[in-house]
Amino acid sequence: MRTLALLLVLSGCAAAIDPVDLRARLTDDYIARLAVPLILVQVPQRGLVATLVPTGQNGTVRSWRSRDAVQLSYDQGVLVATRGLGHDLMSADVAGTVAALRGRSGQYDRASSVVDGAFRTVVTHWTCAMSRHGGLSHDAPTGPVAVTVFVETCTGPTTIENRYHVGADGVLWWSRQWASTEVGVLETERMKR
Amino acid sequence: MHRLGAIWLAMLMWSSMVAAQDVPIQYNTYGAPGLIDMPIASSAPDAELAFSTSSFAGQTRNTLTFQVSPRLSASFRYADLDDVRGQRDVLYGTILDRSLALHYRFADETGHRPALAIGVNDFVGTGIYSGEYVVATKTLHPHVMATLGIGWGRLAGVGGFDGPFGARPDPDIGEGGTVGSRPFFQGNAALFGGMHWQASDRVGLALEYSSDAYPYEDGPAFDRQIPINIGLTYAPRPDLRLSARYLHGAELGMQLTYVVNPLHPPAGSGFDPAPPPVRPRAVRSHLLQTSDSRLADALAAEGLILHAVSRTGPVLSIEIENKRYAAGAQAVGRTARVLSRIAPADVTHLRIALTDSGMASSVVDIPRASLESAEFALDGTDQIRRASEIQPHFDRPIAASRFPVFDWEIGPYITPNLFDPDDPLRADIGVAVDAQMRLATGVVAMGTLRQRLAGNLDQATRVSDSVLPRVRSDFRLYDQEGDADLVDLTLGWYTQPSPEVTTRLSAGLFETMFAGASAEVLWRPHDSDFAFGLELNALRQRDYDGGFGLLDYQVNTGHASVYWQIGQGYAAQVDAGRYLAGDWGATLHLSRQFANGWSLGTFTTFTDVSFEDFGEGSFDKGISITVPLSWISGRARRDTLDATVRPVTRDGGARVMIEGRLYELTQPLMAEAINNSWGRFWR
Structure with a gap:
């Protein structure tokens, strides 16, 4: 198993770090002093954890980059691309998901693409439904935030489930989103807006 | 070209995992898709490469099988056979035998019809494994496959009946290498068959009725009892299979099979650092002038x-x-x-x-x-x-x-010499330094220095018996003299007089055995699948010690080449001209090239040197494999691991090795190469 260099904005340390440990090291003081937005991302299937800072904005898509040059792109909080994880999510159509998080009901389509070993694009289509679950208190660095839990179930070649914790102001505080079969899910936590 | 082979090969084994499938194709003791000894009609997944070693009763077979296309597979086998009976009951203590086999699935399996395949074994070697078959395989249940076939030659040894196509002469275990008038599908025919049950993802069981009577082995090597074989295969990883068999009611056999598929890179899209994101013009003002x-x-x-x-x-x-x-x-x-x-x-x-x-x-x-x-x-x-x-x-x-732009790399190297008739596994290892300096537009100096640290290449004792100028067969002397070798040191000048024409002039030490001067021109029309090249070389043989010294042997060589991109990644190349021993002839290369840089190919050379003068093997031939290091490691890099495997190294049909030939150098610049890799534009 590869061990990836982990990104730590705060210490620059590249040693293997327990995810809980890294989360604990992002103290409220430290977060408050940060001049840039920050997300904390875990990839449980790979045993990876990293903090990422914004590196680009194209329309509604914001890209975040880790110190070891892994890049994750989210369209209004919904994952649309990964780069540098191996078996990357190359692109995604998440218009339906974004609309459903804003309250639109009913089934919708979703699609994602990867690049195969012969350098061809392979697109996978999904049919999804979003369900809204009750409120929850999210423990944000700035204090507890009331969030609504959305659960998205998509059926395609397999079934995937994504979770989104959305604040009253529309901020996506926490999510668990599927990237690709080999990468698994990404858990993204908003640490600094 | 990359000389750091050992470590990369180890990484390849370590990292590659193939996608699981319902009933993985098993490889038989001959390394071909099959049951235990017998073939099946099914094919391996397209592009799969299988390396296998099987052994029983002193019969060891090492096979490389490549699924050339979804229907066609080719096997190259190197067997080490103990106690084999030849013609007129001559007993051989050990035979090192090389053989080739082809398997073509001409009908796919449908709901009601089995898959059908035709195959030919050992059609250029000595003929000890010579046999042909037509075989049918049907999936009876998601995990059970049944096979029934009819075999000729070696595959008609048990329960044979008069075949429809006439009598079959005995094989001649002589020089090998000739395709000649092989008696394909002649003589007796016999039925064979069996079942494979994939009990779980990891465990498979096979039972077969073998029509191979082991005519050369039964008696001296083992005592065959019954035509029934049973086998158990265990796959600790999807790309690794261990098999144990009980063969012919007489002997236990073992097999190890490793499969790798160029179409399935272990790291998927790779761990290359993310690209910089696009910055839309609306986001911020840009520089007025590009710096x-x-x-x-x-x-x-x-x-x-x-x-x-x-x-x-x-x-x-x-x-x-x-x-x-x-x-x-x-x-x-x-x-x-x-x-x-x-x-x-x-x-x-x-x-x-x-x-x-x-x-x-x-x-x-x-x-x-x-x-x-x-x-x-x-x-x-x-x-x-x-x-x-x-x-x-x-x-x-x-x-x-x-200018100048200077690049260098240091690392370990391995120079294996497979198939030495006395010891099929010889190799040297050491440290190599590769350096390259771009002096001006199109002017490149490069060199490789190698320090041997350990190995047994120098222990080869066989002295060349070649009757030709010893342009390759004295490799033993090159291996023995000098631990530090200047492998190559050249100065090259490239120009492009028109968009479709490129030229190369280079001079220096081209390879361990030859130095001199070389001129090449390549015409590569746009929008054409063909390219045409001409190369002329004035060469002198280098001394054995890897220094600047030269021997007396001089030769002028040259080739006219036609390159053809057949389509679907298949390529052909014909080089006709004069070779290092002064012989005239032509070489045919056939290869399958993958967008990701993998390439597998074969080459065959016929020159005016007679089969007898050529010696063992009759003519020069071999296989070449290129593996991109980026595929193995998942890290972006352009260098490759290249291996050329020849069953025998002789002096006929040999060509000087020159790094930076024009076709290879310009290939990645072509529109086709950019198009074929377009899926990685956003990577």
Whole structure:
């Protein structure tokens, strides 16, 4: 198993770090002093954890980059691309998901693409439904935030489930989103807006 | 070319895992898709490569099988056979036997019909395994396959009946190497068959009725009892299979099979650092003037060398050299993104050309607006391809790069010598330094120095018995003398007098055995699957010690070449001309090339040297394998692991090895190469 260099904005340390440990090291003081937005991302299937800072904005898509040059792109909080994880999510159509998080009901389509070993694009289509679950208190660095839990179930070649914790102001505080079969899910936590 | 083979091969074994399938294809003791000894009609997944070693009763077979196309597979086998009976009951203590086999599935399995295949075993070797078959395989249950076939030759040893196509002469275990008038599908025929049950993902069981009576082995090597074999296969990983068999009611057999598929890189899209994101023009104001040094630095961070940049109205043209990416389109994509961040806002079109050694072939014209809109689109790869144009590169900007550019690498190397008749596994290991210096546009000096640390190549004792000038067969002397070798040291000058014509002049120490001067011209018409080349060399043999000394042997060689991209990744090449021993003839190369850089091929050379004068093997032939190191490691890099395997190294049909021949050098610059790798534009 590869061990990836982990990104730590705060210490620059590249040693293997327990995810809980890294989360604990992002103290409220430290977060408050940060001049840039920050997300904390875990990839449980790979045993990876990293903090990422914004590196680009194209329309509604914001890209975040880790110190070891892994890049994750989210369209209004919904994952649309990964780069540098191996078996990357190359692109995604998440218009339906974004609309459903804003309250639109009913089934919708979703699609994602990867690049195969012969350098061809392979697109996978999904049919999804979003369900809204009750409120929850999210423990944000700035204090507890009331969030609504959305659960998205998509059926395609397999079934995937994504979770989104959305604040009253529309901020996506926490999510668990599927990237690709080999990468698994990404858990993204908003640490600094 | 890469000489750090050992470590990379180990990494390949370590890292590659193939996708699981319902009933994985099993490889038989001959290394071909099959039950235990018998073949089946099913094929392995397209492009799968299987390395297998099987052994029982002193019969060891090492086989490389490649699924050349979805229907055709080819096996190259090297067998070490103990206690075998030859003609007139002569007993051989040990025979090292090389053989080739082909398997073609001519009908697919349907709901009611089995898959059907035809195969030929051992059609150029000594013929000890010579046999042919037609076989049917049907899936009876998701995990159970049944096979029934009819065999000739060796596969008609048990329960044979008069075949329809006449009598079959005995094989002649002689020099080998001739296809000649093989008695395909002649003589007796017999039925064979069996079942395979995949009990779980990891465990499979096989039972077969074998029509092979082991005519040369039964008696001296083992005592065959019954025509029944049973076997158990265990797969600790999807790419590794261990088999144990009880064969012919007499002997236990073991087999290890390792499979790897060029189409399934272990790291998927790879761990290359993420590219810089596109910066849309609306986000912030851009520089009014492009700063060349800032651009060069930004490109260098992506492994790209800026050679030239020029601006005509809203069009920014740039020439870059790709030092890092196996996929040309990935280099183009990264250049485009760097330019999106740096180019003045009134630049609307980016024209990106890839160059190497002062040569270019195509330019990709990308509308900047499409780059901005397609970055995160689901079909962004298609969108940007449709919006862009790949054109022949005519209006080349003046090169503005700074010289000299110096590159070097140090690392371990391994030089295996497989198939030495006395010891099929010889190798040296040591440390190699590769250096390259670009002195001016198209002028490249390069060299390789090697220090041997350990190995047994020098222990070969067989003295060349060649009646030809010993241009290759004295390899033992080269291996023995001198631990430090200057492998090559050359100065090359490349020019491009017209967009479709490139030239090379080079001189120096080309390889361990030959030095001299070489001139080459290549005509590669745009939009054509063909290219034509001519090469002339004045050569002198190098001394055995790996220094600057030369021997007396001099020869002028040269070849006219035709290159053909057949389509679907298949390629053919014919070189006709004069070889190192002064012999005249032609070489046919056939290969399958993958967009990701893998290549597998065969070559065959016939010259005016008679089979008798050539010696063992009768004519020069072999297989070549190229594995991109980026495929193994998942890290972007352009170098490859190259292996050429010849059953026997003799002096006929030998060609001087020259690094940087034009076809290979210009291939990645072609529109076709950029197109074939386009899926990585956004990677």
